[in-house]
Amino acid sequence: MLLLYKFAEKYEIKHIMDFVENYLIKKLSPANVVQLIQFSKQFRVVKLQESCIDFLVKxxxxxxxxxxxxxLNKELIVSIFLNTWRPFVDTHIEV
Structure with a gap:
């Protein structure tokens, strides 16, 4: 599927690129997520990359x-780790 995506990208066949991206997202697993996140970063496959990050956080x-x-790149791991925390919201506001 990765080779098919590369082919479709080379010849700018958007329909095939979208199909492969959606297929890969459905097939995310602990065994392939690292390979797919590296692929998605290299080829700038945004939706796949976001899905991989969501999968890693989960x-x-x-x-x-x-x-x-x-x-994985250490900066990416740190970024994913930081995204697992909820933002601090101060609910106690002094007037």
Whole structure:
């Protein structure tokens, strides 16, 4: 599927690119998410990259092991980790 996406991108066949991207999103798993996030970053496949990050955050919260996680860029891991926290909202406002 990754080769098909590369082919479609080379010849700018948007319909195939969209089909492959949606297919890959449905097939995300702990075994392939690292490979797919690296692919999505390299080819700027935005929706796939966002889905991979969401999958990694969900896996982190559920303590699901991820294959080859250590091969990810450290800045990306930090960014994902920071996105797992909820923003601080001060509900106690003094008047």
């Amino acid at each position: 896996s982190y919260k559920e303590e699901t092991p991820i294959y080859a996680l250590e091969s």
